[in-house]
Amino acid sequence: MDDPHPGPVTPGRLVPILDPDPVAMVRTILAVREAGGVPLVGDAHWDRAFWQRTAATAAALRPAPHIAWATFSSGSTGAPRIIARSAESWESSFPAVTEAMELHPGDAVLLPAPLASSLSLFSLAHARASGAGILLPRGRTVAGRDLEGATIVHCTPPALATIVTAIEGGAPHGLRTALVGGARLDPALRSRAEALGVRAVSYYGAAELSFVAIDRDGSGLRPFPGVELRVIDDELWVRSPFLADGYLGESRGALRRDAGGWATVGDRAEVDASGRVRLLGRSDGAILTAAATVIPDDVEAALLTIPGIAEAVVFAFPAPGDDSIVAAVVRFDGAPPPELRARAAALLSSSHLPRLWFTVAELPTTASGKPARARIRDDAIAGRMARLG
Structure with missing residues (x-):
């Protein structure tokens, strides 16, 4: 693999980052941000030719001066689709996320999802700002041994299922909260986690929209603090300070906006009189698989x-x-x-x-x-x- 470490960082420029060592990759991501660069993180398990072509294309793009983070959308293929966002678009949600997770300085947040995912990058930025530590799995997937020292986990439902099974099998742990996104959380899995003392908080969001709705106790999704929702022709539209700027380059993706500041990625939903959100799937037939939307x-x-x-x-x-x-x-x-x-x-x-x-x-x-x-x-x-x- 080519040298994964970037050279001198030019403020405001995209910096493709890939390292087979996830701990080293975290250090590089944080160093790039500290230097004013925009980290764009690849997955160490991607095909080398795919990554080389993607990194070369990305390095030629020029984000706007206020852009701080860039992530690959779930639709990334041979023609990269890169979502760009300001630091404020994530930072403005930090207080509500901290409250939902009951996160404290000194907590340790386990991140089973690849660092290339917006889920993990968000938590990296959030933990850094909150004084919490980050723990990464030792292998490609999370295992019981990875729970040692973790108090919080931010993960997808399949990862939570693996964690719950490990704890049920006797793995020692200190987890108290699981923040779960990427797909619907099965009520039975929520119950299994909570029976083990792990409070499960699930949410619906998208890489382009960030947090949209949250379910703190299994009673159903409701608008995330600071988010306005409306449904037009069965399509869910969102207005919030958490929205990404859009896609870099000439790529076009699922994100659409109107002149009033509302945005959608094409998810269908119903919102009842009490504000409870019921998701009905994607209007474009998208496939929800693990932390990705394909x-x-x-x-x-x-x-x-x-x-x-x-x-x-x-x-x-x-x-x-x-x-x-x-x-x-x-x-x-x-x-x-x-x-x-x-x-x-x-x-x-x-x-x-x-x-x-x-x-x-x-x-x-x-x-x-x-x-x-x-x-x-x-x-x-x-x-x-x-x-x-």
């Missing part, structure tokens, strides 16, 4: 650049709990291309790389000639399509 169009566009793939449909394959697996149905023009998965890994971040592959001689279509996505998904789930080994 836009099928982005993955399909990347797959279609692989010679031999004539058509591709990407969809959510059900997984245990509320998570999903990214799956792809492809039609080949002739024989399947050699090293298909390796070629895809060079184009897609690991969260977007299909884990299940299916193939058909002809894709089912609608009357208008478009892929019949619902039928394709149903056929794949039901086992009516050939699996690629």
